[in-house]
Amino acid sequence: MFLRNVLRPFLKLVNYPMVFSFSTTAKIMASKVNATVEEPVLRVTRGSKRKLTSPITKNEDALLNVSKQTGHRSLHSRIKAEKTDVQQLSKEKEPSITSQHVSNPKNMKAKNTVIKKEESHEKDLEKHGKQAKLKKEKSAKAKRIGTEKSVSKDVVPKPELIIPEIIIPVNKPVIKRKDGPSPWNGTIKYxxxxxxxxxxSAAGGLENAITNSMNIGGTSFALFLKNQRQWVSKPMEDVTVERFKAACATHKFFPHLILPHGSYLMNCGTNDPVILAKSRANLLDEMKRCERLGILYYNIHPGSSCGKGTREEAIKSIADSINWVHDQTPDSKVSVVLENMCRQGFTIGGDFSDLAEIIEQVFDQSRIGVCLDTCHALAAGYDLATAQGFETFLEEFERVIGFRYLVAVHLNDSEGEVGCHRDRHASIGKGKIGLEGFRRIINCPRFRDIPVVLETPYISDDYYKQEILLLKSLADSETVCA
Structure with a gap:
């Protein structure tokens, strides 16, 4: 006792715990601890119940007081921390239910309500899950059935552009074109x-083009053999070919008076290998279509370098394309017809020398021709509005290219001035060429026995009919319009 009384002040100064002592306080503490009964705290959460990892005793306040009395700081800190955790849990949205709460009937009712809500929520989730699964199964089944139905029918495969291996022929003998308006002098009656x-338009079937041409009073016509803005179109059916040929024979539309126009997508002058390959494949496809239909001419825009190559390279690429197509169709009589252009941008064909150089590099020159576009010629700098300008135009064409290659004419007035380099077509007499200019064109002997077709802005079929009547009215006594 004496020793304890002496050491007590010093022990308090250092806050040394007194649990080890044999004092009555220690005995009380031991008895309190032994009397403790651990009862876990239940925390109800959605769809689950779990026990706290560190259960708090019912006599925690007693232990807290003992630790304060003995100065046992670590024990005091642990109890205080665990008590704080329990208080924080009780402040959450979801209620914490202890054994004391459970014993209370009101709290039991609250607990049962919470559990029922959780069970209801679980059932809802399960229900929605089953519905989603069922919906997914129905969708998969419908898709499977739809696929089976589509397979069971006669499905027409989507046409694909077949790009063959392209080998440009070289060192072949040159076949010169004979003099005259067409290489087929022996088979065509002039x-x-x-x-x-x-x-x-050939909407609804190529054979409809003949009917549409007759309705406007035409004796020649131009058309697209397929969608001009797509690389690929479905093959022609045999019945379409037969009907077209029969209609042409019945209404005397001879093969040399029909001028199909090539796709606007083609560019045989490009150095882009993909576009060039597609252009050549499309050129071959349309040439074969012409052959099946019995047509002699196929009109194309020569192409453009697009600023990524020289003019000479573009011209060689165009000539190589024509040589390759000729090589792929050795028994065909179809000619590639090059159209003069308006010198816009990097296009080839604005100058007659462009067309002459292409022709010079083609081996079979009997299967190549030229179509003169009046709007393009004026925009390129050839003055068709005056008598002198028109005579100069004819003389230069004969000197550079030769009229033996002329197989067609596109009649268009021009919105732009001479040399404007703008491809802007206008109705007959509404542009810079004027009616007097077209009077000279209609009465020119060089333009007889070939298709002379309008490419003026489309207003209506009746307007085309009126334009044809207007052009016929410009013909003099020596000019006969078919």
């Missing part, structure tokens, strides 16, 4: 007439 027409 009547020394002007054959007027227009670029008309």
């Amino acid at each position: 009547e020394n007439k002007i054959f007027l027409g227009a670029h008309i």
